[in-house]
Amino acid sequence: MKSEQNGLDSGFGFDFAYCPGCGQKMPEGAVTNPLHCDRCGFTLYCNVAAAVCALITKGQKLLATVRRHPPAAGMLDLPGGFVDPDESAEEALARELQEELGVSMTGCRYFAACPNIYPCRGITYRTLDLAFVCQISATDTIRCADDVADIRWIEPAGVDYSLFGLESTRWFVKRFAVGATGGRP
Numbered sequence: 001m002k003s004e005q006n007g008l009d010s011g012f013g014f015d016f017a018y019c020p021g022c023g024q025k026m027p028e029g030a031v032t033n034p035l036h037c038d039r040c041g042f043t044l045y046c047n048v049a050a051a052v053c054a055l056i057t058k059g060q061k062l063l064a065t066v067r068r069h070p071p072a073a074g075m076l077d078l079p080g081g082f083v084d085p086d087e088s089a090e091e092a093l094a095r096e097l098q099e100e101l102g103v104s105m106t107g108c109r110y111f112a113a114c115p116n117i118y119p120c121r122g123i124t125y126r127t128l129d130l131a132f133v134c135q136i137s138a139t140d141t142i143r144c145a146d147d148v149a150d151i152r153w154i155e156p157a158g159v160d161y162s163l164f165g166l167e168s169t170r171w172f173v174k175r176f177a178v179g180a181t182g183g184r185p
């Protein structure tokens with residue numbers, strides 16, 4: 001979807017030089033959401049993608065992952081990922097914890113929500129990240145896979161938050177450290 005620079009910019013990191021509906025060249029410089037073509041009426045609502053992440057504790061320590069891939073490869077993160085079509089947030093969490101850490105989720109409770117920007121392979125995704133406090137089957141049998149290079153057990157109140165590569169996870173961990181729940185005001 002990344003195309004010429006002179007198309008309609010959705011503000012979502014992808015633009016269209018030509019209308020996907022009728023092929024007309026789009027006017028230059030406009031920034032609109034929804035994207036709209038006056039000629040054929042093509043309209044595209046650029047909604048956010050849903051994503052989930054898990055806050056998992058062992059005593060006073062919080063589980064952080066080390067990102068294997070860009071963006072922010074090598075930096076800290078929370079386990080999680082995008083919600084697939086037809087999947088609930090809880091189902092996405094359980095799937096991601098199985099894929100990334102090889103563990104079963106035995107319980108979860110909603111914690112907070114935070115918008116995020118996630119640039120990936122030329123597309124900038126606008127997401128709404130939902131954080132849950134999760135329980136897992138075992139904390140001593142974690143095996144890293146998929147997007148996770150390694151794990152760290154951190155002190156949420158004492159960690160250097162700049163080590164977290166994504167703004168939303170940085171915010172979630174700070175919020176978790178002070179015991180506050182709820183979405184970003």
Ligand SMILES: [Zn+2]
Binds near residue numbers: 019021022039040
């Ligand atoms: Zn059109």
